[in-house]
Amino acid sequence: xxxxxxxxxxxxxxxxxxxxxxxxxxxxxxxxxxxxxxxxxxxxxxxxxxxxxxxxxxxxxxxxxxxxxxxxxxxxxxxxxxxxxxxxxxxxxxxxxxxxxxxxxxxxxxxxxxxxxxxxxxxxxxxxxxxxx
Amino acid sequence: xxxxxxxxxxxxxxxxxxxxxxxxxxxxxxxxxxxxxxxxxxxxxxxxxxxxxxxxxxxxxxxxxxxxxxxxxxxxxxxxxxxxxxxxxxxxxxxxxxxxxxxxxxxxxxxxxxxxxxxxxx
Numbered sequence: 001x002x003x004x005x006x007x008x009x010x011x012x013x014x015x016x017x018x019x020x021x022x023x024x025x026x027x028x029x030x031x032x033x034x035x036x037x038x039x040x041x042x043x044x045x046x047x048x049x050x051x052x053x054x055x056x057x058x059x060x061x062x063x064x065x066x067x068x069x070x071x072x073x074x075x076x077x078x079x080x081x082x083x084x085x086x087x088x089x090x091x092x093x094x095x096x097x098x099x100x101x102x103x104x105x106x107x108x109x110x111x112x113x114x115x116x117x118x119x120x121x122x123x124x125x126x127x128x129x130x131x132x133x
Numbered sequence: 134x135x136x137x138x139x140x141x142x143x144x145x146x147x148x149x150x151x152x153x154x155x156x157x158x159x160x161x162x163x164x165x166x167x168x169x170x171x172x173x174x175x176x177x178x179x180x181x182x183x184x185x186x187x188x189x190x191x192x193x194x195x196x197x198x199x200x201x202x203x204x205x206x207x208x209x210x211x212x213x214x215x216x217x218x219x220x221x222x223x224x225x226x227x228x229x230x231x232x233x234x235x236x237x238x239x240x241x242x243x244x245x246x247x248x249x250x251x252x253x254x255x
Contacts, residue, residue: 011154012154012155012156013154013156015154015155016152016153016154019186020152023185033217034216034217034220034221036217037185037186037215037217037218037220037221038217038220038221038224040185040186041186041187041188041221041222041225044186044188044190045188045189045225048155048188048189048190092226102189102225102226102227103189105226106189106224106225106226106227107225109224109225109226110221110224110225
């Protein structure tokens, strides 16, 4: 069983907690300082999307160990309104909220792997991975 | 977590001590807009040395601080962006646009002094 940390996201304070927990967990995988910052930033963006669009949800952080290479998996999930057109929200500068429209496409650039699954009325799950070089 | 704001001659220095929530950042923006008037400040320094993350919300709020204080007659300079934070911002696609930055508090004070002497500032 790989180490896992779950952070409930309900307010902007939880965004800070999630990124701090993510940084602490990723440090165990041996990421460089700049990668720790990149991971914390990506967590901040996906956690904020939960607060802004779904009001509440969860960030699940898991350490990965795949054939000797260490990494971290970040899952941000909510049961909010969902996203009708994923291709559009993945475009830089598109936002229906108060944001810059940079959170999701920016997080994809920060991470090695990025997947988003969403169903209108059901919720959204963002799964991201970063591998320590 | 409120950000302490010090007054030094014509300048206000907001020295961020620890990680800030979105609400803390918005509070800082509002406090600075108010204090610029109360202290008749000509310049504002926001020291972000202690921040290990500048995400899209923080970046947008720092821009808002700079534009708000500018409309109130004070120039803002952001100081202390850490190297990893800068690299992460670039990858994320974030920019402070034309908000001035300086390496640290010392450089920030120098920047504001020169600005005001030139008569470009405030």
